[in-house]
Amino acid sequence: MTTFKELGISQPIMRALEKMGFEEATPIQSETIPLALQGMDVIGQAQTGTGKTAAFGIPILEKIDSKQRDIQALIVAPTRELAIQVAEEINRLAKFKGIRALPVYGGQHMDRQIRSLKERPQIVVATPGRLLDHLRRKTIRVDNVQTAVLDEADEMLNMGFIDDIRDILKSIPEERQTLLFSATMPKEIRDIATHLMKEPKEVKIKAKELTVENIVQYFVEIPEKYKFDTLSNHLDINDPDLAIVFARTKKRVDEVAEGLQVRGFRAEGIHGDLTQGKRMSVLNKFKHGRVDVLVATDVAARGLDISGVTHVYNFDIPQDPESYVHRIGRTGRAGRMGEAISFITPREMAHLKLIEKVTKSKMKRLMPPSNQDALKGQQQASMERILKTLENSDLSAYHEAANDLLQDHDSITVIAAALKMLTKERKDVPVHISSIAPVSVKKAQHSNDKRRSNNKRYYGKRQNNNYNHNRKRKDNYQRRSRNK
Numbered sequence: 001m002t003t004f005k006e007l008g009i010s011q012p013i014m015r016a017l018e019k020m021g022f023e024e025a026t027p028i029q030s031e032t033i034p035l036a037l038q039g040m041d042v043i044g045q046a047q048t049g050t051g052k053t054a055a056f057g058i059p060i061l062e063k064i065d066s067k068q069r070d071i072q073a074l075i076v077a078p079t080r081e082l083a084i085q086v087a088e089e090i091n092r093l094a095k096f097k098g099i100r101a102l103p104v105y106g107g108q109h110m111d112r113q114i115r116s117l118k119e120r121p122q123i124v125v126a127t128p129g130r131l132l133d134h135l136r137r138k139t140i141r142v143d144n145v146q147t148a149v150l151d152e153a154d155e156m157l158n159m160g161f162i163d164d165i166r167d168i169l170k171s172i173p174e175e176r177q178t179l180l181f182s183a184t185m186p187k188e189i190r191d192i193a194t195h196l197m198k199e200p201k202e203v204k205i206k207a208k209e210l211t212v213e214n215i216v217q218y219f220v221e222i223p224e225k226y227k228f229d230t231l232s233n234h235l236d237i238n239d240p241d242l243a244i245v246f247a248r249t250k251k252r253v254d255e256v257a258e259g260l261q262v263r264g265f266r267a268e269g270i271h272g273d274l275t276q277g278k279r280m281s282v283l284n285k286f287k288h289g290r291v292d293v294l295v296a297t298d299v300a301a302r303g304l305d306i307s308g309v310t311h312v313y314n315f316d317i318p319q320d321p322e323s324y325v326h327r328i329g330r331t332g333r334a335g336r337m338g339e340a341i342s343f344i345t346p347r348e349m350a351h352l353k354l355i356e357k358v359t360k361s362k363m364k365r366l367m368p369p370s371n372q373d374a375l376k377g378q379q380q381a382s383m384e385r386i387l388k389t390l391e392n393s394d395l396s397a398y399h400e401a402a403n404d405l406l407q408d409h410d411s412i413t414v415i416a417a418a419l420k421m422l423t424k425e426r427k428d429v430p431v432h433i434s435s436i437a438p439v440s441v442k443k444a445q446h447s448n449d450k451r452r453s454n455n456k457r458y459y460g461k462r463q464n465n466n467y468n469h470n471r472k473r474k475d476n477y478q479r480r481s482r483n484k
């Protein structure tokens with residue numbers, strides 16, 4: 001393990017690191033920070049939750065001249081929430097250096113954004129569409145940008161985004177340093193990336209698996225129509241602190257979130273069709289524990305760092321193995337433990353094998369729990385609450401009342417009644433989720449469209465949907481940006 005001091009980090013940043021409770025550098029930090037400080041281009045690949053943000057954030061801050069008020073570093077991230085989070089982490093690191101990072105993303109009022117930009121932040125963290133919009137309007141000037149970072153580089157270079165990224169990088173002076181980070185870097189994407197960089201150094205933190213060891217991975221083989229009841233039962237049994245449930249479409253996210261609410265869970269959905277205000281408020285409620293179950297599309301799969309996420313459910317298995325890695329990586333972060341449970345329909349079992357092969361990890365089979373198991377799980381949770389109260393509270397004020405109860409009833413009956421009151425008994429309201437076709441592994445089909453070729457090794461026909469989906473996302477970025 002390397003200390004930050006050994007890496008030659010300056011005093012103001014050392015102070016911030018101390019305040020943040022970072023004692024030692026993680027492997028990706030100790031390997032990439034020296035290279036980045038020397039001005040080299042770097043492709044950094046390390047597992048989810050291992051501190052890639054600070055791995056690029058620290059060298060950027062070391063290089064910036066705090067007295068100069070031009071934008072000196074530009075960080076691009078695929079989603080708005082991630083742009084906000086990365087800016088927050090950098091601002092924490094920059095606390096004693098007089099440097100400011102501003103998040104800039106679609107869905108926020110252009111006027112307000114332009115006003116904030118006039119306060120001259122030295123770092124901008126942006127989503128691609130909105131950034132391009134600002135570049136065209138010349139409301140963001142990048143003449144003095146020395147470092148460009150693509151966080152979640154593979155996602156952004158994938159398919160529909162590649163042209164945007166090329167345009168963005170083209171607008172930045174050529175002498176710049178370019179840093180690329182992600183937990184996954186398929187070879188095809190890495191090759192594209194190399195063309196955008198100057199003799200990049202590749203840092204790949206060696207790990208047996210693509211996924212993090214401290215995430216225990218399970219799968220449940222279950223027909224589509226039983227998925228929802230199985231999910232409810234699981235949530236009852238595991239009683240997660242915070243859980244994220246990934247579903248494949250926005251419609252299913254809405255349906256699953258509403259279904260869970262009907263069954264008595266504090267659940268909310270998040271996806272790209274919600275307004276930015278709604279997206280932020282759902283995420284904030286989840287971060288503060290006012291929502292226990294976040295139901296999401298892949299919009300929440302990349303980069304989000306929410307402490308306390310103990311369980312990730314793949315209600316629908318993702319189309320590509322990389323998404324699987326990122327989704328389950330929302331738990332088990334910074335050395336904590338986590339569980340990932342994927343629902344696989346019988347026809348999707350081949351897909352499970354593909355994911356296991358690419359991630360070099362195994363999922364353990366779990367049998368679908370029964371309603372009886374779920375009730376037992378809930379009772380267990382109530383028992384734990386009683387035991388916790390018993391251990392941590394002064395109960396003397398309740399002794400008299402307890403004695404009164406025991407005059408007329410035996411102790412088992414009294415405790416059973418207390419347990420029943422504490423137990424969230426299942427509201428067995430039927431919930432219908434509209435069905436969806438299973439994902440399948442198909443042989444690659446040839447295509448003349450270069451942008452489609454990126455994921456060819458995995459998918460044939462379905463990949464076209466993915467392509468269209470990304471195109472649509474790109475269009476949305478641009479449309480939203482234009483409208484605001």
Ligand SMILES: Nc1ncnc2c1ncn2[C@@H]1O[C@H](COP(=O)(O)OP(=O)(O)OP(=O)(O)O)[C@@H](O)[C@H]1O
Nearest residue numbers: 022024025026048049050051052053183303305334
């Ligand atoms: N050296 C460190 N010591 C302790 N905690 C750290 C250290 N570096 C980063 N962290 C914390 O670890 C968590 C995960 O970091 P981060 O979000 O940068 O991971 P990541 O590698 O970018 O993950 P992902 O691939 O999901 O984007 C954050 O809460 C961060 O503050």
Ligand SMILES: [Mg+2]
Nearest residue numbers: 052053151303
């Ligand atoms: Mg990250």
